[in-house]
Amino acid sequence: MAILTARASHRLSVTQGIRRQVDYWKVVYQRTWRATVVSSFLAPLLYVVAMGVLLGGFIQGDPDVLEGASSYFEFVVPGLIAAHAMQTAVGETTYPVMGMIKWQRIYDSMLATPLTCRDLVAAHLSFVLFRLVTTCGVYALVLAPFGVYATLWGAIAAFASQLLVGMAFAVWVYGYSTRLTSEEGFGVLYRLGVFPLFLFSGAFFPVSNLGDVGAFIAYCTPLWQGVNLSRMFTLDHVTWWVAAVNVTYLLVLTVVGWFWAVSGLEKRLVS
Amino acid sequence: MPKVLHVTDAMISARGLRKSFGPRGAEFEAVKGIDVEVRRGETFGFLGPNGAGKSSTMRMIAAVSPVSGGELRILGMDPAVDGPAIRGRLGVCPQEDTLDTDLNVRDNLYIYGRYFGIPKDEVNQRADELLDFVQLTDKATSKVDELSGGMKRRLTIARSLINRPDLLLLDEPTTGLDPQARHVLWDRLFRLKQSGVTLVITTHYMDEAEQLCDRLVVMDKGVIVAQGSPLDLIRDHSTREVAELRFGVLEEGQDHSALAEKVADLGERVEVLPDRLLVYSGDGDAVIAQVHERGLRPAATLVRRSTLEDVFLRLTGRTLVD
Numbered sequence: 202m203a204i205l206t207a208r209a210s211h212r213l214s215v216t217q218g219i220r221r222q223v224d225y226w227k228v229v230y231q232r233t234w235r236a237t238v239v240s241s242f243l244a245p246l247l248y249v250v251a252m253g254v255l256l257g258g259f260i261q262g263d264p265d266v267l268e269g270a271s272s273y274f275e276f277v278v279p280g281l282i283a284a285h286a287m288q289t290a291v292g293e294t295t296y297p298v299m300g301m302i303k304w305q306r307i308y309d310s311m312l313a314t315p316l317t318c319r320d321l322v323a324a325h326l327s328f329v330l331f332r333l334v335t336t337c338g339v340y341a342l343v344l345a346p347f348g349v350y351a352t353l354w355g356a357i358a359a360f361a362s363q364l365l366v367g368m369a370f371a372v373w374v375y376g377y378s379t380r381l382t383s384e385e386g387f388g389v390l391y392r393l394g395v396f397p398l399f400l401f402s403g404a405f406f407p408v409s410n411l412g413d414v415g416a417f418i419a420y421c422t423p424l425w426q427g428v429n430l431s432r433m434f435t436l437d438h439v440t441w442w443v444a445a446v447n448v449t450y451l452l453v454l455t456v457v458g459w460f461w462a463v464s465g466l467e468k469r470l471v472s
Numbered sequence: 473m474p475k476v477l478h479v480t481d482a483m484i485s486a487r488g489l490r491k492s493f494g495p496r497g498a499e500f501e502a503v504k505g506i507d508v509e510v511r512r513g514e515t516f517g518f519l520g521p522n523g524a525g526k527s528s529t530m531r532m533i534a535a536v537s538p539v540s541g542g543e544l545r546i547l548g549m550d551p552a553v554d555g556p557a558i559r560g561r562l563g564v565c566p567q568e569d570t571l572d573t574d575l576n577v578r579d580n581l582y583i584y585g586r587y588f589g590i591p592k593d594e595v596n597q598r599a600d601e602l603l604d605f606v607q608l609t610d611k612a613t614s615k616v617d618e619l620s621g622g623m624k625r626r627l628t629i630a631r632s633l634i635n636r637p638d639l640l641l642l643d644e645p646t647t648g649l650d651p652q653a654r655h656v657l658w659d660r661l662f663r664l665k666q667s668g669v670t671l672v673i674t675t676h677y678m679d680e681a682e683q684l685c686d687r688l689v690v691m692d693k694g695v696i697v698a699q700g701s702p703l704d705l706i707r708d709h710s711t712r713e714v715a716e717l718r719f720g721v722l723e724e725g726q727d728h729s730a731l732a733e734k735v736a737d738l739g740e741r742v743e744v745l746p747d748r749l750l751v752y753s754g755d756g757d758a759v760i761a762q763v764h765e766r767g768l769r770p771a772a773t774l775v776r777r778s779t780l781e782d783v784f785l786r787l788t789g790r791t792l793v794d
Contacts, residue, residue: 212556217589224586232574310570312536314587314635315556471536472493 218320219327222311226328240292241336245285246343252405253277268407269438278349279359279435280404282340283427286367289336291395293329294371295387298378301325308470318466326371326462333367351437359434362448366427369451372458379465398424403432426450483547483639483670484510484533490541491528502528504694505542510639515661515671517688519681519780524691526674527567530643533672534564547638560588563637567644567674569624571616577627578603578612585634595634602630606660622653629660640664642673646680658683678780690784697787702780709786710778711740713756717763717770718748731768738762743785752782 213221257273270276301307311321341350341360350356377390401411402424408416419425426447433439491503503525510516518526531537532544535551535558544551546558571580578599585595603609606626611619619627625645632640645661646654661684665671675681681688682702689699698705717735719728732742732749739753748770751759756775763770 213589221587221589225583228575228579228583305572305574306568306570307572309566310572310584310631311587313534313559313562313564313566313632314584315560315589316587317556471538 212317213315213320215320215323218316219324221316222320222324226324226331229328230331237332241289241332242339245281245336245340248281248285249278249344252281268432269436270432274347275349275436276432277405278344279431280402280428282337282359283363283366283431284399284402284404284424285340286333286337286363286427287370287398287424288395289332290329290367290371291374291390293332294325294375295378295390296384298325298375299381299384299387302379302466302469303382308466312470318471319463322375322459322463322466326368326375326459329371330364330368333364337363337367350435355434355437355439359431362427362430362434362451365448365451365455366423366430369423369427369454369458372455372462376458376461376465379462379469398422403428423451423454481511482509482545483512484508484516484672485545486529486533486542487544488542489529489532489539489544491525491532491537492540501540502694503532503540506689506691506694506696508689508696510670510672512670513668514686515665515673515684517681517685518672518674518691519676519678519685519688519784520674520691521676521784523693525694526691527643529691530641530672530674534562534641535559560635561638563632563635563640565625565628565632565640565642565645567647569628571624571627571631573616576613576615577608577619580616580627581631581634584631588635590635598634598636602633605633605663606630607656620653622649622656625649625653625657626660629657633664637669639670639672642671644674644676646675646677654680678784681780688780690780690787692784692788698783705780705783706778710782711752712754712778713752714776714778714782715739715751715753715756715759715763716748716772716774716776717751717760717768718772718774720771721747734766734768735759735763741786750782750785752778 253274257277260273267273267276308321312318337360341356344350345356350359374390377386381387401415402408402419402422404424408419408425410416411419430444430447430451433444486506486508488505488507489503490501490505492499492501494500506525506529508516508529518524518529520526528537532539532551533546535546535555538552547561549558551558572583575583581599581602582595585598586592590598600609603612606629608619608623608627608630611623616624616627629642629645632642642661646657649657658680661671661673665684671684673680673684685702687699687701688705689696690705691697698709700708715738717731719731727746728744728749732744735749735751736742738759739751741752743750743752751763753759760773760775763773
């Protein structure tokens, strides 16, 4: 009888798992970056020009009403970037996730290797973070010369808050996508989730305009937390206890959403 | 401190292995307590019709589907604990191609090799070797969509070999391929077998099982109904020859049972199929001669040797394509 010895290795660390998938995601980005130029960079900048410059030219805002901004342009830009972070995150965690589960079945082939569902989610969300860094970063670099940012540290903190709100959406939408069997659910998500949030979470106007009940509902939304953080840091008009609440809200949401995302993929693919 | 495991010769060892799906109380049991042992260097087959539990068993062996009951050890390790370590030493060729159609042929191998943590230079070298092995070197820069079905299967097999696995799992490797492509694939699998790779194959093609497998189990409805080498199974459960008497298809609900009674004494047993009778005997030609002597006029006759299909028919009362 032969004796084999086998080293029972524990599963990979998260960083090992991500590192092994870097080449895959690099190829994905090489393949898709051209298509993302319009949605990631051009469309948002058109929004800034249309809403901030052209529409904003007609709006004479009182800084008290515009949450510390001296112009509508200054008011709308930080909110737009945060809202765009949400849209980028949702875009990267809806159809691409379903495609890798159901259409191309890339995840199936990955799971036949030492990688686990946790590793797959971690790498996919790392790619989302990369997309957020590039899109929000380009935004910041383009808008900085227009004097949008009051301070350098504020620009950095605003950038970090945009990444945080993007990731808070990414983990939850990822989890949602793993539980969908048909892409029809994405239509519902966009119509009833993304679009109303985009319009009514304080990116375009102060949520106090919504009345007490409307404002309260807006304050409860994750996007408002990100918009508020982004705006406070951009304008250097920070109410620290509010910022602490916003950050805590988004961090808790992201951490809980991470487990929801991993459990969703495990239920779907490891049955 | 690495954990050192004491392992026997068995590459796979299953005792009372079960797999259930669905909510508690309304479970569907796909695998109902099977015992299997696969030894190093052999080619082992799971033969059975669709829904027999072959793929569920394979997914458990591939350490991607948790065991519902019983005990399973792969390469001496418990898949519930050591899944990543086990998968690092397995090659998996799934039933459906999961190749990345946006990548070219070579990149499919390279990217997959990276998932195992193989260094870039090493994985590049292995990719070239494997493309040569599966005769796809001239297609290295082609898109996957440009390949034929047989080429895609060969690429999937090449991909499953990128980590130089101790154990290669092939789930229905030739389903959907034309005869020529199947033979090319079989040739590659023979070469792997000769090089000492342990192969585990599921198939519902009895000729594939006979061609490739040293030993196999016949599965039906989640249980093993027979096991042994193809020749042993045929010897134990069938006769040397089979006389096929084709009488044409009858009206719905009718069969050739009446004719079967007239030839029942000519062989060890008679199976009634919708369009023909199968008479199992050591001498098929003698059966045909006596059928004619009795004045029966089949539209066509055929004498052939028994196959695993006959074994399956004997054990389950159904054909593999039912």
